[in-house]
Amino acid sequence: MNIFYDGRNKKWKHQEKQRLTLGKSSLPLERADAYKKQLLSIQLNEKKGNLGPLIGIMTSRKENYSVAGNGTLFRNLQKKLMEFGGISIVFTPENINSKGIKGFLFLPERNQWIKVETPLPHLVYNRVPFRKIEKTKSFFQATRILQVKNIPFFNPGFIDxxxxxxxxxxxxxxxxxLPFTEAVEDEQRLNSFLQKYKNVYLKPTLSAKGKGIYKLSLLDDGIIHLESIKKEIPYENFSVFWSEMHETLTGESYLVQEEAVxxxxxxxxxxxxxxxxxxxxxxxxxxxxxxxxxxxxxxxxxxxxxxxxxxxxxxxxxxxxxxxxxxxxxxxxxxxxxxxxxxxxxxxxxxxxxxxxxxxxxxxxxxxxxxxxxxxxxxxxxxxxxxxxxxx
CATH class of the missing domain: 3.30.470.20 (ATP-grasp fold, B domain)
Incomplete structure (x- = not known):
């Protein structure tokens, strides 16, 4: 059935005779007035007086306060959901409270994003793109609201x-x-690991897409060969290598992993x-x-x-x-x-x-x-x- 969004007072309305709710809210929606033709109209499923599914997609802001994340995925998901009578709202952790969310709704027929407010969604899909955001107070508060309201939330977060x-x-x-793996903690342990396996990979524990990965090899003459995506560097011995690279390897969390040929x-x-x-x-x-x-x-x-x-x-x-x-x-x-x-x-x-x-x-x-x-x-x-x- 059709549901209408009134951008003037930021409320969802309907024209049906029965009592209807939206998302996880138990509060009934208002009836649309005579100006419904001027309002945004969306068709949603109805189940026992509840309209949906209303899906929240949680992302984050960029430094310029624009919304970050995989915009292509968000748009394509909206198209797919609307084909079957559902909608999705893209929002950030700061914009959820115990009553609802403020976010963005994509309109495929207009190829346009609009600002909307909705009741709490039926579930939330976690697409926060930055690990640091999942450490913030606003993220913890948002997930706490979902937990208290018994709203499904996936996926739980990035994996170290x-x-x-x-x-x-x-x-x-x-x-x-699993290839044998250790955390990079100090010079002696990394040297011992390299002596044992000869060819190893150094990987940041909190990165993706191959960023920050090195291959480290111990050659027969004791030379240390370091290879990255863009360059190769020989070092006279392990001490020379460590003196140059230790700040990188200990400045952020790294692991060392035996090479699986x-x-x-x-x-x-x-x-x-x-x-x-x-x-x-x-x-x-x-x-x-x-x-x-x-x-x-x-x-x-x-x-x-x-x-x-x-x-x-x-x-x-x-x-x-x-x-x-x-x-x-x-x-x-x-x-x-x-x-x-x-x-x-x-x-x-x-x-x-x-x-x-x-x-x-x-x-x-x-x-x-x-x-x-x-x-x-x-x-x-x-x-x-x-x-x-x-x-x-």
Whole structure:
């Protein structure tokens, strides 16, 4: 049924005879007046007098106070939701209180964002793009409101890479896929780790998209070879390396990880990129992509010169079984330990000996370049939103 937004007094109204509410509010909506033709009209589902689903998408502000985040995803989600009688509101943690939210509504037919106010949503999808925001008072207050009001919230937050390693190391079925990893704490421990494994990766525990990653190698003559996405530097010995790099490695949280030698395509390493969603009580694979390195061998991320390859070129029964297994195990375990995960992505590899390796789990996947995977993602999210808000 149609619902109308009156921007003059920032209220949602209707013209039906029955009592209607919107979102999590139990307060009835007002009736639209004779000027309803001048009001914004949106068609929503109705279930037992409640209109929705009303989905909140939590993001954050940029330094210039404009809204940050994946705008393309937000717009496409709105289009998908409106096809099925739902809407989404993009808002920041500062703009929620115990009664409602202030945010932005995307209108596909106008290709326009407008400011609106709504009652509290049926659920909130966490797309806050900056880790520091999840440490703020406003974020904690926002999540507390959702908890008190019993509003589903996913995903719970960014994942620290080292904390994830320690968590998965305790899982009987997942620990076998982990490269040995330690936190970078001091010169002696890092040197001992390098002496043991010879080739290691240094990774920031709180970064994404391959940012800040180095490969460190101990050569036969004692020379230390450091390789990043953009440069290669030889050091006479470990002490010289540490004197130059220790501020970087200890200034922010870093981990050191043994190199898991990757299988190659055309003499370049490749990774599996796996997208997964919670779907009707299970964790299922939404899409699988392959990323091959091209310009450098540190990462396979496309912004760093990686190349996209269709999974069908490498698809095997063994790969399918591993991916389905790890999605199920990871989704269940992470939700049990960290809070409900509605979606996540996985970076995994394969050694020349056929051993699978789990590199990383991302709680807030970016858009996939494969159009079919991204289309599947939108439908999976739509179904999940409707299910959790009880409009399925």
């Amino acid at each position: 890479k080292y904390e994830l390693y320690l968590l998965l190391k305790e899982h009987p079925n997942l620990k076998q896929y 990757s299988s190659k395509i055309d003499n370049h390493r490749f990774d599996f990129r796996i997208l997964a969603h919670y779907d009707n009580g299970k964790y299922l694979v939404t899409g699988i992509g392959i990323r091959k390195s091209k310009l450098q061998e540190i990462t396979t991320h496309i912004p760093n010169g990686g190349e996209m390859i269709p999974y069908e070129q490498l698809k095997t029964k063994e790969h399918d079984e591993f991916i389905e297994f790890i999605v199920k195990e990871l989704g269940t375990y992470l939700s049990e330990k960290l809070g409900f995960f509605g979606e996540f992505s996985i970076d995994a590899g394969l050694t020349p000996e056929g051993k699978y390796v789990l590199y990383e789990v991302n709680s807030k996947p970016m858009s996939f370049d494969e159009m079919d995977i991204e289309a599947n993602r939108l439908e999976k999210l739509r179904r999940l939103f409707f299910h959790l808000s009880k409009f399925d």
